[in-house]
Amino acid sequence: DTEVTQTPKHLVMGMTNKKSLKCEQHMGHRAMYWYKQKAKKPPELMFVYSYEKLSINESVPSRFSPECPNSSLLNLHLHALQPEDSALYLCASSTTSGRSPSRTDTQYFGPGTRLTVL
């Protein structure tokens, strides 16, 4: 099973709502990632978890709060978002971590959650 799943596929939320994005993989990968992609822009790294610990936080605002409850699951908790946070949020996983990856390690991506903040 080389699949990374993400739920929900689409999410519309108001600026005062609290919601969560979920990501799951069963490939035994120990690194998991959140990326954000705005229209016509490349995916941008937000967070990296390595062995269930946050290893990289790319100066993401605190209204985005990641959580890795176990090696297969990655959540992104959203609170008090702004309309400019509307984007596609991609999750990925890989065998090794951002701190010391193998040169040939591949990141496997989920299909993303399309988030709209009203």
Added chain:
Amino acid sequence: ILNVEQSPQSLHVQEGDSTNFTCSFPSSNFYALHWYRWETAKSPEALFVMTLNGDEKKKGRISATLNTKEGYSYLYIKGSQPEDSATYLCAFLYSGAGSYQLTFGKGTKLSVIP
């Protein structure tokens, strides 16, 4: 800020035509270069991971080359088919400041006209 450039941004080709596009990246702190194929509403799918200067990889009708000294990679598609229509992303894995991160280009959107 690292810059990964892909060109062209988009292109349309007739079924059966061969095509190629370019990914340019910084030549310093190179660790690996990834190519992904991303169909609309699906997950980006890994095509190749390239690590050595002069690397050539092939997967069916798709192949890629790597030049780390001058900082570019080419992706070639031979005899394009409608199912090749997708956005092709390259991503540069670099080492720096104690961590390794993928920096993506904006992608080349390929449309193959039957």
